[in-house]
Amino acid sequence: MKQLDGEGFTVEYDSDDGRVALKGTMRLGGMSEYAPVVEILHEAMEQHSAMELDLAKLEFLNSSGIATLSKFIIAVRDSGNTQLTVTGSESIPWQGKSLNNLQRLMPALELQFN
Amino acid sequence: MNSEQTDIAALQSRIKQLEQQCSDLEIGLSTAIEHGDLVQAELEQANQRLQGEIRERMALENKLRVLVNSITQKSRDLEVILQAITEHSDQLDLQWLNRYVETENAANTDALTGLANRRVFDQSIVQEWARARRNQQPLALIVCDIDFFKKYNDNYGHQQGDYCLRQVALALKGAVQRVEDLVARYGGEEFIVLLPNTDLAGAREIAQHIAKRLHEANIPHEYSAISDRVTISMGVCAMIPNDSDNSRLFATADHLLYQAKNDGRNRIAS
Structure with missing residues (x-):
């Protein structure tokens, strides 16, 4: 288990089952500050043929964050050899529309809501 | 005798004329053949050059097609990202607004009775x-x-x-x-x-x-x-x-x- 702790948020990477969980409130300044998060996401993508991005406990994500996730989804799609599941929560207002938009970038992405 | 000599002379003259014509024709024929060979060689060269150009153009066209496809995909991705970010921002605005209204209400309302405070x-x-x-x-x-x-x-x-x-x-x-x-x-x-x-x-x-x-x-x-x-x-x-x-x-x-x-x-x- 690899963990990245920031102000108000945590990123957990379970390398055994290829699951990356983003939790809390992510409001980093600009996409450059998301680089350490992107690094973990790419590590998971490179090490697993199927990975899960768990956002069910991500209460808040700013616009730079959604742009970062969008770019990552495109990278997974273009690599063509990783199956991606994104888990969201119906009780978090921003996730409905935004996660569906992520799926538009990668139609093969499996989207599930808790 | 005179008549025979005249005929022979005429025939000899005719033979010479024919021999000359034959020689001319041979020269013409060989010239034509040589010329044809040259033209053919030139045509072949031109043909090879053109085929090379066609191959180059087709390769270029394929490269362009790949590039166009890639740009089209990137443009589509950017449109989706733009929409994702815009809609996401709208959601956040709404979330903040709701929180603001709730806070504002909480600050002005007596929680027990629901009256103003x-x-x-x-x-x-x-x-x-x-x-x-x-x-x-x-x-x-x-x-x-x-x-x-x-x-x-x-x-x-x-x-x-x-x-x-x-x-x-x-x-x-x-x-x-x-x-x-x-x-x-x-x-x-x-x-x-x-x-x-x-x-x-x-x-x-x-x-x-x-x-x-x-x-x-x-x-x-x-x-x-x-x-x-x-x-x-x-x-x-x-x-x-x-x-x-x-x-x-x-x-x-x-x-x-x-x-x-x-x-x-x-x-x-x-």
Whole structure:
């Protein structure tokens, strides 16, 4: 288990089952500050043929964050050899529309809501 | 003999002529063949060059097609990302706005009764006093206090006490009609009703209406020294402001409330 702790948020990477969980409130300044998060996401993508991005406990994500996730989804799609599941929560207002938009970038992405 | 010689000479001349023609033709033929070979070689070279060009162009076309496809995909991705970011931002705006409205409501509302709180009253009295002064209209205030509420609470418990406060709030709310009238919980078991453009007679009428409604609500209070149900005392006053000191209004109504209490409670002093 690899963990990245920031102000108000945590990123957990379970390398055994290829699951990356983003939790809390992510409001980093600009996409450059998301680089350490992107690094973990790419590590998971490179090490697993199927990975899960768990956002069910991500209460808040700013616009730079959604742009970062969008770019990552495109990278997974273009690599063509990783199956991606994104888990969201119906009780978090921003996730409905935004996660569906992520799926538009990668139609093969499996989207599930808790 | 002469005739034969003439024929031979003619024939010989003809042979020479034919030999010359034959030689000319051979030269022409070989020239044509050589020329044809040259043309063919040139054509072959041109053909090879053209085929090379075609291959190059097709390769270039394929490269362009790949590039166009890649640019089209990137453009589509960017459109989706733009939409994702825009919609995401809208959602966040909405979330913040809702939180702002909730906070604003929480800051202005008494959580127990749902009435406006003292903060709203403190702001309103300043505004209404200034407005009444400007328009030279009366501003009325009713200060209410539940009679024997401590005994009620001590005997029935705090939960029942909360219920009683909510019932009194309902009676107050039900007695005022106009949107500009303000009913607020001032604190504890004390409530206020601020009535813009209302004279003392009008305010007394509202106070009587409140008392009537509370009587009809019939909240039992067997520990009250004066009634079988919950009652309230009220101090009522109205003023046409002539200065900026609004504290007189509350002080007067509060003093009248004290008088109503001293006079035996469950009454209106004005």
